[in-house]
Amino acid sequence: MPHPAWLQELARRVPRERLLTHPAALAPYESDALTGFRARPAAVLLADTKAEVVEAVRLCHRHGVPFVARGSGTSLSGGSLPVPEGLVIALNRLNRILRIDPDERLAVVEPGVINLQVSHAAARFGLYYAPDPSSQPVCTIGGNVAFNSGGAHCLKYGMTANHVLGLEAVLADGEVVQLGGESLEAVGPDLVGLFVGSEGLFGIALEVTLRLLPRPEAYRTLLASYVSLAAAGEAVARIVAAGILPGAIEIMDRLAIEAAEAAVGAGYPTDAAAILIVEVEGEAPETDAEFARLHAVVQASGATEIRVARDAEERARIWKGRKETFSAVGRLSTDYITGDGVVPRTRLAEALAEIERLSARYGLRVANVFHAGDGNLHPLVLYDGRRPGELERAEALAGEILELCIRLGGSITGEHGVGMEKRDFLPRMFGPDDLALMRRLRRAMDPRELANRGKVLGEPVPALVG
Numbered sequence: 001m002p003h004p005a006w007l008q009e010l011a012r013r014v015p016r017e018r019l020l021t022h023p024a025a026l027a028p029y030e031s032d033a034l035t036g037f038r039a040r041p042a043a044v045l046l047a048d049t050k051a052e053v054v055e056a057v058r059l060c061h062r063h064g065v066p067f068v069a070r071g072s073g074t075s076l077s078g079g080s081l082p083v084p085e086g087l088v089i090a091l092n093r094l095n096r097i098l099r100i101d102p103d104e105r106l107a108v109v110e111p112g113v114i115n116l117q118v119s120h121a122a123a124r125f126g127l128y129y130a131p132d133p134s135s136q137p138v139c140t141i142g143g144n145v146a147f148n149s150g151g152a153h154c155l156k157y158g159m160t161a162n163h164v165l166g167l168e169a170v171l172a173d174g175e176v177v178q179l180g181g182e183s184l185e186a187v188g189p190d191l192v193g194l195f196v197g198s199e200g201l202f203g204i205a206l207e208v209t210l211r212l213l214p215r216p217e218a219y220r221t222l223l224a225s226y227v228s229l230a231a232a233g234e235a236v237a238r239i240v241a242a243g244i245l246p247g248a249i250e251i252m253d254r255l256a257i258e259a260a261e262a263a264v265g266a267g268y269p270t271d272a273a274a275i276l277i278v279e280v281e282g283e284a285p286e287t288d289a290e291f292a293r294l295h296a297v298v299q300a301s302g303a304t305e306i307r308v309a310r311d312a313e314e315r316a317r318i319w320k321g322r323k324e325t326f327s328a329v330g331r332l333s334t335d336y337i338t339g340d341g342v343v344p345r346t347r348l349a350e351a352l353a354e355i356e357r358l359s360a361r362y363g364l365r366v367a368n369v370f371h372a373g374d375g376n377l378h379p380l381v382l383y384d385g386r387r388p389g390e391l392e393r394a395e396a397l398a399g400e401i402l403e404l405c406i407r408l409g410g411s412i413t414g415e416h417g418v419g420m421e422k423r424d425f426l427p428r429m430f431g432p433d434d435l436a437l438m439r440r441l442r443r444a445m446d447p448r449e450l451a452n453r454g455k456v457l458g459e460p461v462p463a464l465v466g
């Protein structure tokens with residue numbers, strides 16, 4: 001089939017080897033880390049410069065072609081799924097750290113820079129970039145911005161939104177805008193805040209100015225075992241109620257421990273029903289004092305065993321196990337859905353007990369590993385896609401967990417975005433007026449809904465997008 005006119009025009013403007021159109025070359029881009037959804041784009045542009053991204057967006061605007069920005073494709077909610085017959089603009093080659101200013105404590109980076117690379121580059125100035133998704137060795141800053149990504153240490157420091165000072169972005173009509181700047185004190189409405197977390201619906205980030213923080217002088221990390229998941233959840237509420245603000249509080253249940261042990265050998269206790277990993281950090285004297293209080297609260301919370309990391313190596317091993325659990329679950333089951341809901345911290349124990357009941361009722365295993373300090377649950381629903389009907393059962397179970405989060409006063413996503421996966425749940429959280437406002441905002445930026453069409457707010461009404 002001959003290529004449509006817009007694609008022929010694009011092919012004249014970019015080198016042939018960076019415009020993929022062959023089905024075999026497109027295959028890796030047909031889905032993101034939520035592999036249950038697939039769609040074939042007309043083409044993938046491996047953009048090399050921001051000028052190329054702008055040119056491609058302008059061309060899409062002229063021809064009414066939907067486009068999707070893509071970083072590393074680690075979205076777990078189908079956020080970077082292509083629009084069928086649309087254009088995927090892949091940003092991995094825009095991976096330059098343009099500037100690090102240690103005096104202003106900021107970094108200006110291209111959107112395809114890998115999260116962890118920012119901290120590596122900032123380390124020689126004693127600085128680092130705080131948001132640390134478990135995918136940080138592979139995910140990009142552009143993807144983090146779009147999803148307002150979080151991580152283990154966002155409890156203390158906040159999510160991506162708290163660390164983006166400024167943005168250069170191309171809107172869906174090809175206009176290039178500067179939002180925010182280099183200062184913490186922005187003037188006017190918070191347009192950076194509007195863009196961060198907009199899941200690619202407001203355009204493509206071309207350059208991002210990130211806030212850097214001084215590396216904490218000391219870390220103290222403990223690992224506590226519990227006889228039930230609910231008891232570990234209850235301990236989190238106690239730590240927070242005691243006025244302690246750890247850098248991170250994470251929970252892993254028995255299945256998650258099993259997976260992490262098989263993959264990494266982190267030395268986790270395999271007889272525990274759940275473990276809690278808690279870390280405090282900061283100036284050494286303050287950290288020691290906070291750790292002593294933490295230790296006392298954990299001891300009083302019914303922990304059956306408490307281990308304290310003795311050195312940096314032990315701390316690194318504990319975190320390696322936690323951070324690799326998502327991928328490690330692949331050892332327990334070839335297929336799984338990664339949930340991402342939020343409940344108020346005080347209702348964690350209740351939520352976890354209910355998830356256990358749901359897992360038994362559906363006859364499907366659920367592994368839990370999550371940022372407990374934020375009340376951010378990540379139930380991993382294990383299923384076997386080869387068995388007829390099992391995917392549908394897994395989806396129904398994952399859906400019930402989201403309903404549970406809403407019922408308990410939480411939210412349907414903590415950090416993985418709405419994407420394709422959860423767009424049908426949006427009306428359960430927001431009323432028609434709220435949703436209409438979101439769509440009005442979207443249309444103000446992108447009247448034809450070309451940028452990441454169909455995600456978050458669902459498909460646009462055809463009459464309005466002509």
Ligand SMILES: Cc1cc2nc3c(=O)[nH]c(=O)nc-3n(C[C@H](O)[C@H](O)[C@H](O)COP(=O)(O)OP(=O)(O)OC[C@H]3O[C@@H](n4cnc5c(N)ncnc54)[C@H](O)[C@@H]3O)c2cc1C
Nearest residue numbers: 071072073074075079134140142143146149150200205415
């Ligand atoms: C093993 C594993 C662990 C994970 N752990 C965490 C975690 O702890 N915390 C967390 O928050 N997430 C986590 N994630 C989810 C995922 O890694 C994050 O959402 C990440 O931010 C996605 O980055 P990416 O570069 O892969 O983006 P992609 O998947 O390529 O894209 C994600 C979204 O961003 C949009 N986008 C990409 N680049 C741009 C840009 N420049 N401008 C505008 N929009 C853009 C895309 O259109 C899409 O909607 C995990 C995923 C995996 C597979």
